[in-house]
Amino acid sequence: MTKASIQLKHPFDLTEYLSRRQLLVEQALEESISTAYPEKLYEAMRYSLLAGGKRLRPILCLATCELLGGTVDMAMPTACALEMIHTMSLIHDDLPAMDNDDYRRGKPTNHKVYGEAVAILAGDALLAYAFEYVAEHTRGVAAERLLQVVARLGKAVAAEGLVGGQVVDLDCEGRTDVTLETLNFIHTHKTGALLEIAVVSGGILAGAGPAEVEHLTRYAQNIGLAFQIVDDILDVTATAEELGKTAGKDLTAHKATYPSLWGLEESRSQAKRLIQSAKAELEPLGPGATPLLALADYIVSRTH
Structure with a gap:
């Protein structure tokens, strides 16, 4: 297979595509959670869920x-659930017990606005509600496919996924002997697992076969x-304004990163x-597959 054979087959406006899709997602997220009693909890959930972001x-x-x-x-519904889970992970990741960050997506972090206890509970509520939302709102999908998505979603979040990666990440903080194998484990679980289920769940919902999966x-x-x-x-090269969060956090926390192991050029x-x-x-x-091809290029070329 030549390099040319895997390029986009015709002009594709990714900026327009992302804009249209973000609008659809934002509308769906806005409608997914309304404020009820206790208002503080719902407001905290909505504060972070509706704070913007790429919605990748x-x-x-x-x-x-x-x-x-x-x-x-x-x-x-699954797309919204993915963003609820991702938002939970950001709320918890920013807590003093984790990364202790003050800003996320250009705004004060959840615990800075609502306090640590409510932030933890808002994350918990978003995680639980994500599964409820998928189960109650998905239409036109066979029960067997929906069950697969729910099971895989749980695996992507729990000890075999995001949470497991976060634990190893915390254990490695400040260590100078972190290997490439360990770093890959952290990030295939902490970051990669949710991106993987985002892609795979879309395929399963549509009836993808084993080879396609x-x-x-x-x-x-x-x-x-x-x-x-x-x-x-x-984290090394961008400003806080570009990132929407504190820059240089990995260096300050003495975390192993790909640039610290490889250098910037090899990492690129x-x-x-x-x-x-x-x-x-x-x-x-x-x-x-044109949109997925373009999204892959976007991931490696993004500046924030």
Whole structure:
């Protein structure tokens, strides 16, 4: 397979695509949670959930579902659930017991506004509500497919996924003997697992077969690792204004990162190689993969 064969087949306006998809996701998220008693809890949940961001995980879910013949309506509840779970992870990650950050997406972090106790509970509520939302609001999907998505979503969040990666990340903080293998473990779990289920769940909802799920899984694993490498690079090179959060946190916390192991140039090269491998996995899925191809390029070229 030549490099040219895995490039976009025709002009595609990613900026317009992201803008349209973000609008759809924002509208769905706005409608997903209304304020009720106790108001402080619901306000804290909405504060972080509706704080903006790239909405990359929901958009990946929608794009994959459409690629395999599904619809936006079919995938939107799962897309919203992914963002609820991602938001939970950010709220908890910013807590003093974790990364102790004051800003997220350009705004004060949840615990700075509502206090640590409410922030923890808001994250807990978002996590639980994500599964409720998928189960109650998904339409036009066979029960067996929906069950697969719910099970995989749970695995992506728990000890085999995001939470497990976070524990190893905390254990490695300040250590100088962190290996590449351990760093890869942290980020394939802490960051990559949720990106992987975002892609794979969209395919499953649309009826993807085993071979298609394998291609989507490898695509997602590659973009997930590339995403984290770029994040590590930006932590070194970008400003707080560009990031929407405190810059240089990894260095201050003495965390092992890809630039600290490889240097900036090799880190950039490794991210680009991962993106090329990811795009190669889409070749058997046909021309409908154009949005996923463009999103892979976006991940490695982003500046914030």
